[in-house]
Amino acid sequence: MATPSIAEPGAATVPHEAVRAPAVGAARKQAASSALSLLPAFIDRLRWGRLDAAAELIDQMSAALEASHPAIAARIRRQRTLQATPISMPKDVVDLEEPTRKFDDVVMPANIEKAVMDIVDEHRHADELAKFHLKPRHRVLLDGPPGNGKTMLAEAFACELGVPLLRANYAGLLDSHLGESGKNLSKLFQYAGNGPCVLFLDELDGIAASRDSSDVGEMRRITNQLLILIDRTPAHCVLVCATNLPGTIDKALMRRFDFRLHLPAPDRERIQRCARKELAPSLTPGHDISILADTLASRPFPNLASVSDRCCEIRRDLVLNRGRAVTEIASRDPD
Numbered sequence: 001m002a003t004p005s006i007a008e009p010g011a012a013t014v015p016h017e018a019v020r021a022p023a024v025g026a027a028r029k030q031a032a033s034s035a036l037s038l039l040p041a042f043i044d045r046l047r048w049g050r051l052d053a054a055a056e057l058i059d060q061m062s063a064a065l066e067a068s069h070p071a072i073a074a075r076i077r078r079q080r081t082l083q084a085t086p087i088s089m090p091k092d093v094v095d096l097e098e099p100t101r102k103f104d105d106v107v108m109p110a111n112i113e114k115a116v117m118d119i120v121d122e123h124r125h126a127d128e129l130a131k132f133h134l135k136p137r138h139r140v141l142l143d144g145p146p147g148n149g150k151t152m153l154a155e156a157f158a159c160e161l162g163v164p165l166l167r168a169n170y171a172g173l174l175d176s177h178l179g180e181s182g183k184n185l186s187k188l189f190q191y192a193g194n195g196p197c198v199l200f201l202d203e204l205d206g207i208a209a210s211r212d213s214s215d216v217g218e219m220r221r222i223t224n225q226l227l228i229l230i231d232r233t234p235a236h237c238v239l240v241c242a243t244n245l246p247g248t249i250d251k252a253l254m255r256r257f258d259f260r261l262h263l264p265a266p267d268r269e270r271i272q273r274c275a276r277k278e279l280a281p282s283l284t285p286g287h288d289i290s291i292l293a294d295t296l297a298s299r300p301f302p303n304l305a306s307v308s309d310r311c312c313e314i315r316r317d318l319v320l321n322r323g324r325a326v327t328e329i330a331s332r333d334p335d
């Protein structure tokens, strides 16, 4: 059969296949690369036993391949209905989150900024360290007064490392039945050991009080258990703990941390940086009110959470009231 051809008036005759082949090849490549780009997230979701979330990616992969690789798309779709063996996620004791906030979003003193970059750097170069029988340091204690970014920084560690954030859920973890809390803690650490992650124990003072001061036997046992579990935590799991009350934490436990990072109450410069971020033109389309950051920086804000709240108030006024009261709101003393 003669090869169909495209004949333009006055143009040389071009075989049809010659035109189509590169275009088809490019489309197939594009489809394959879209599907492949989902693979790391897919593996990650399977690793953490998040089967529903993994199934969503199966749908996306098969949709990407439908036109160019229909047979593979169909095979992938069939997998969706298969029951994989779940790595059981102890949902009662842990919340798994996909972090979005980065170091850039957290306003920190310069020395803390350097320390957090160093920690991430060690983890990014874990293979090189291993050649010299070294492991990245991975146990971090964040302390400081409320509302200055401890929780935010834990999330940012996970985001920068590209790993999930596993947040201990104390409501499910602490059990009134003797011995159950210790078992729950073990479940949590065992799950976290599955792969690279940030395990976040917020309000550490609540579960790791000094054994000298605690007269509740069960609390002492939990602290003991925690010591053992922290010692066994593999280096690929970055343990981030946070507290407002470092003085009440068990001394032996304090020694376990590779880094102790203090997030202090903000000075003028950090209030200003925080306000500039919160009032950035990208958050206030069509307006540049970042100049108000200077006004805010002259007020004695006790923490950056209240700076952030004040900035939201300013932005609300901008949306609802055309910004008529923004200067007054920015100059008001903190509550």
Ligand SMILES: Nc1ncnc2c1ncn2[C@@H]1O[C@H](COP(=O)(O)OP(=O)(O)OP(=O)(O)O)[C@@H](O)[C@H]1O
Binding pocket: 105, 106, 107, 108, 145, 146, 147, 148, 149, 150, 151, 152, 153, 243, 244, 274, 304, 305, 306, 308
């Ligand atoms: N360092 C910071 N940089 C930018 N925003 C901050 C910072 N600290 C606090 N904020 C704002 O305040 C909110 C609350 O902060 P966060 O929960 O991280 O504080 P915290 O130190 O964990 O407080 P707590 O001790 O009460 O748990 C954040 O979501 C953010 O909007």
Ligand SMILES: [Mg+2]
Binding pocket: 150, 151, 152, 202, 242
């Ligand atoms: Mg917090």
